[in-house]
Amino acid sequence: MAEPTQQSSPADPPGPTGYGWCAWHQGHAWGVRLIRIDERGHHLACSSCRQAYDLVPLADRP
Ligand SMILES: [Zn+2]
Numbered sequence: 001m002a003e004p005t006q007q008s009s010p011a012d013p014p015g016p017t018g019y020g021w022c023a024w025h026q027g028h029a030w031g032v033r034l035i036r037i038d039e040r041g042h043h044l045a046c047s048s049c050r051q052a053y054d055l056v057p058l059a060d061r062p
Pocket of ligand 1: 022026029045046048050
């Protein structure tokens with residue numbers, strides 16, 4: 001019996017980037033980052049909206 005040398009994860013890890021809803025252009029996009037959290041929920045923005053609106057992801061702030 002051969003043992004697998006590497007394990008494949010069945011699900012995508014909940015990383016800071018991924019596919020999600022961009023709250024700025026109101027659509028789904030890849031590479032969204034968490035920009036803001038308030039009482040209305042999590043606000044994610046895609047890379048193009050981050051450039052257009054000069055948004056800094058929460059994780060990139062000091
Ligand atoms: Zn966007």
